[in-house]
Structure formats: structure tokens, C-alpha cells
Amino acid sequence: MEKFLKFVMARWLARTPLGLIVLGIGWFLTRRRGRQRAQRDQAERTGRRR
Numbered sequence: 001m002e003k004f005l006k007f008v009m010a011r012w013l014a015r016t017p018l019g020l021i022v023l024g025i026g027w028f029l030t031r032r033r034g035r036q037r038a039q040r041d042q043a044e045r046t047g048r049r050r
Contacts, residue, residue, distance in 0.1 A: 013019030
């Protein structure tokens with residue numbers, strides 16, 4: 001159900017230029033947070049700390 005609601009929200013936002021900007025910012029922040037999490041997990045697996 002959550003995936004469906006995200007899909008509907010994305011379709012609704014994509015209708016307007018402002019909505020596309022909001023989607024782009026959300027996409028960028030999600031990618032950045034995922035990348036940081038992956039680096040942190042990798043550092044924990046190898047035993048390195050920043």
C-alpha cells in the first residue's frame with residue numbers, strides 16, 4: 001500500500017514544474033542519505049572509524 005501511495009504522490013507532483021523540483025530534491029536527498037549509510041556500513045564491516 002505504501003508503494004502505491006508513493007507512486008500516486010509522484011504522479012501527482014510530476015504534473016507541475018514545482019512538483020518536479022520537489023521530486024528532484026527528494027530524489028537527491030534520498031540518494032545522498034543512502035550513500036552515507038552504505039559508507040558507514042562498509043566502515044563498520046572493515047573495522048575503520050572516521
